[in-house]
Amino acid sequence: MQNFLFQRLGLCICFLGIFSGGAFSPTSALASGGLRKVQVPEKLMKKLKTFEPSSALYLGDLNRYVLSSDDTDKNETPYLFLMDDRGQVDETPLRVQNLSQMTDIESMTQDGQGNMYLLSSLSINKNGANKFSRNLFSKVSRQGKDLVLLEKVELRSLLLHAIKNSDIPDIQAIQNQVDQSLDIESHFIFDGQLYLGLKNPQPRPNEALILNLGRIEVLLKEQRIEELSVWKTVNFGGAGTECLLSDLQMSGDEIYLSTTSDRGEPGYLWHLQISTDTLSRVDTFDDVKPEGLALRAKDNKLMIVFDQGLEPALFHMRPRL
Numbered sequence: 181m182q183n184f185l186f187q188r189l190g191l192c193i194c195f196l197g198i199f200s201g202g203a204f205s206p207t208s209a210l211a212s213g214g215l216r217k218v219q220v221p222e223k224l225m226k227k228l229k230t231f232e233p234s235s236a237l238y239l240g241d242l243n244r245y246v247l248s249s250d251d252t253d254k255n256e257t258p259y260l261f262l263m264d265d266r267g268q269v270d271e272t273p274l275r276v277q278n279l280s281q282m283t284d285i286e287s288m289t290q291d292g293q294g295n296m297y298l299l300s301s302l303s304i305n306k307n308g309a310n311k312f313s314r315n316l317f318s319k320v321s322r323q324g325k326d327l328v329l330l331e332k333v334e335l336r337s338l339l340l341h342a343i344k345n346s347d348i349p350d351i352q353a354i355q356n357q358v359d360q361s362l363d364i365e366s367h368f369i370f371d372g373q374l375y376l377g378l379k380n381p382q383p384r385p386n387e388a389l390i391l392n393l394g395r396i397e398v399l400l401k402e403q404r405i406e407e408l409s410v411w412k413t414v415n416f417g418g419a420g421t422e423c424l425l426s427d428l429q430m431s432g433d434e435i436y437l438s439t440t441s442d443r444g445e446p447g448y449l450w451h452l453q454i455s456t457d458t459l460s461r462v463d464t465f466d467d468v469k470p471e472g473l474a475l476r477a478k479d480n481k482l483m484i485v486f487d488q489g490l491e492p493a494l495f496h497m498r499p500r501l
Contacts, residue, residue, distance in 0.1 A: 215468070218263065218485070218493040221271040227253050231261075231269075233485045233493050234365065235427060236472035237288045237296070242324065245474050245483060246274065248285035248298070256313055258282035258298075260327070265483075267495055276320055278329040281313040286365040287427065295330065296320045297396075299376075302336040303363040310336070317374075319400055331400040336362070339376075339393075342408040350410050351391075353383035365471070366437075368430040372396060375411055377425045377437075386416040388425040388439075414452070414459065421445050429473045429482075436462075436482060436500070438470040449473075449484065451501050462501065468494060475500065 220231050232250040239246055244262040247269075252259045258281065259273035276282070276298075287299040298318045304310050315336035321328045343351055343358050358381055366377035374393045383389060390413075393399060394406025416423035416439060423439035426447070437450040447470045449463040465486070472485040486494040 215486070215494045215496050216267050218495055219268045221269065224269065224271050224273065229254060230490065231493060232487045232489065234286045234471050234487060235288045236474035236483060236485050237290060238474045238476045238483070240478065246288065247472065247485060248288060250284055250487070256281045256283045258285065265497065274325055274327055276327045276329055279318060279332070282316050282318060283311070283313040287367045289368055291369055294322055296322050296327070297369065299364065299367050301363055301365060302339065304360065333400055333403055338405050342405045346408055348410055350383045350389060350413050351408070354381040357381035365426045366428040368428060369396065370430065374399060377428050379424045379426065383413065386421070386423045388414045388416070390414065423448060426469070426471050427473045429475050431475055436473050438473055438484065440469040440471065
């Protein structure tokens with residue numbers, strides 16, 4: 181399959197330029213209301229091991245954001261959590277019917293029919309175990325607050341096989357690392373095809389691969405990857421810094437991306453103009469990790485959620501560019 185998306189948008193595969201953006205101090209932002217605490221009811225917290233938001237999605241009909249968390253309860257129940265624009269989380273989590281376990285949900289999106297798609301990290305856990313519940317890509321129907329599993333696929337094994345058998349240079353560059361370091365925290369859907377943003381491994385430091393896996397229908401119904409290709413290799417630049425892709429949100433001709441660091445370095449918000457291949461750094465976040473992005477089209481707002489581990493999670497509302 182040819183790179184149809186490049187043909188449609190008039191793009192060519194190339195590394196992206198980088199432009200510096202403004203710094204954003206979380207300390208002053210929290211004091212001024214820029215970064216605010218996510219308010220989780222005590223009754224809900226008693227059900228959970230931790231609340232560590234990892235992705236976000238805006239649901240217009242409910243006027244709520246839906247969040248996923250790295251961990252849920254001791255049974256690994258695939259809960260999702262509704263939050264309003266004040267940061268107040270609903271006391272009752274959403275439960276995906278017919279989906280008994282799905283953990284480490286790192287990315288969510290929805291299609292034009294209102295179906296939601298949930299993606300686990302596909303990574304081995306901290307103990308080096310490969311768990312089925314961390315390897316899933318699921319399609320979920322939604323009517324209001326009612327969520328029902330439609331289809332799912334164990335994606336890790338399919339993706340590892342496709343990567344290891346690829347002859348594309350940037351994919352070959354990660355083949356020796358992918359078994360131990362595969363980690364995915366972002367995806368989007370365009371024209372019925374699935375795009376995954378790799379946090380790890382990276383072909384070169386500070387470069388993230390966005391892979392095209394072909395048609396979602398083929399993946400879910402036939403349990404196979406139609407064709408694996410590189411849509412973009414995103415070069416975040418910045419010698420001496422670490423930028424790991426933690427989320428992306430596509431809207432029309434633009435993509436918002438967030439990056440974090442495992443070395444305690446700043447997190448960043450980026451903006452990519454697809455038609456011009458222009459990547460700009462929009463915000464810098466010291467000492468906090470931007471983990472999830474959600475676009476609210478009705479008033480052109482972007483919500484960013486920050487995982488603080490055992491500390492209360494934070495969120496930030498800003499205008500989209």
